Amino acid sequence: MSKSEQNQAELDALLSNLNNRADLSQTKKCGLVAIVGRPNVGKSTLMNHILEQKISITSKKPQTTRHRILGIHTEANEQVIYVDTPGLHKEEKRAINKLMNRAASSALGDVEVVLFVIEAMKWYEDDEMVLSKIKRSKKPVMLLVNKVDEIKDKETLMPFLQKIAALHDFAEIIPISAEKGTNIEPIKEKVRDYLPENPFFFSEDDVTDRSSRFMAAEIVREKLMRFLGEELPYSVTVEIEQFKWDEKIWRINALILVEREGQKKMVIGAKGEKLKIIGRDARQDMERLLEEKVYLELWVKVKSGWADDERALRSLGYSED
Template sequence: SDSPVLNGRCGYVAIVGRPNVGKSTLLNHLLGQKISITSRKPQTTRNAVVGIKTEGDVQIIFVDTPGLHLGQQKAINRYMNRAASTAMKDVDVVVFVVDRFIWNEEDDAVAQRLSQVKSPIILAVNKVDQIEDKDSLLPHLQALSEKLNVAEIVPISALRNANLERLEALIVERLPEGVHMYPEDQITDRSSRFMAAEIVREKITRQLGDELPYEMAVEIEEFKQEGSLLNISALILVEKPGQKKILIGDKGERIKLIGTQARLDMEKLFEMKIMLKLWVKIKSGWSDDERALRSLGYND
């Protein structure tokens, strides 16, 4: 129903951290639904992605962010860092995600920015499923709590759903009282076109080598329902002819596989039969061109 819930709780929660610590995986597993694309490559997430969870009188509006990263100067990288920094402000709770014992200068950079944030910070130490010596965890958590000024520290495994209920309870008790911002069945504020483009980008990111993902963008050209069929046409922009060749693959096999995988995910998300067409186009320089970025939807 669309009627606002009175005397409930509702608030914004930013999920922040350096690239690849598992922020998007955490969002998807907290929601129990895939909203944000994930891969083992850094900088898979480019925009802040909103995931909404409503249970009874509690509504949590999660904002998944691109990982704050250092050392890259292209416009697309600056855009991602801005999106991450903006999301830290004006939220009710920040979840700072780190990866087990691995702490580097990018974690330091995140901690540095968070030192200016007024909202309570919950440190989520992720991927504990990968820790062999479980006894080493406690002293590590202790050391982190001495080093950082955070309200809580929780060890979790986003991938294995371990301790996520505890994390959620710690979040909920810090949310302000207020009416819900979204209807209870809404799971994101992003458009279906955006979600479709992200799904294509995920499949490409997972299929291809390490260099290409940063130099590839997806634009939805057609998104039209005809009867029981949803027609989607997506344009994949790359920077160089060699990248187009890699993406298409031998006899078009790679692009076909990407198309099949993307279509299956879209059918799950949109609960409809999908006809998906993919095109690849070379547009050199787009990732360092502010205007091209805006036209691709990287607005801030």
């Protein structure tokens, strides 16, 4: 082989190597990750921190999340689709509870890995029930032990972790604080290991599968939960009747459904003050979401038995999907 031919062969090999590297860098990975646990362990707060923006509503009241919501995180050639689920619980008497449980359970079907969220130093019957469902799915499980920042005696944490670790062959056990954002990056790093080669399921700009109309209803429901707290029954929901762009402002009409007249008075408050505060804070959040001015009108209506009527629930957007 002449010198020029040798040089050409080396150049061809170099170009081939560079092209192979380029192909590898362009290979896309994409997969679903379920976030599951009993009610009120911090699943929605965790997803919001992972995505670095608010997608799921939060409150101190259990079962704040009622729908399965996707949070989409795209970085370089990887897209992770986090599935925030309603809290799994044993009580299934009402139709709404049954649908919420089905929505959470069905999320385990197509995911690559499960993030099982529990509270530090607490293990209840509902946690055991959630773990049994996860085991049946045969998916790899990362155990996320939340609220470690609230433990006063840190020496008690290790025996607790050892006790829980004996219950299942967890892929990872990570102590976290979803509220403070502690140990969020290790979760994101470990999740990447489970992503298969796939084209992206969503646009790189998407952050959720839910519409702005849906998010507006969730914002109102969050304010109801936060301002009424323990006074508020679970049998309250929000339906957006109008979501309309009118030249320079969004015009949104939201209907708050309750089951009894006494609940209606509770939501409205003396001289309408409670409803006014709820509306003000909801409007401000909607303006941040939509990045435009919002004119919001809230109405409260009594609809007896809606939480027990599966047909009514489906018409209001509740489903097991």
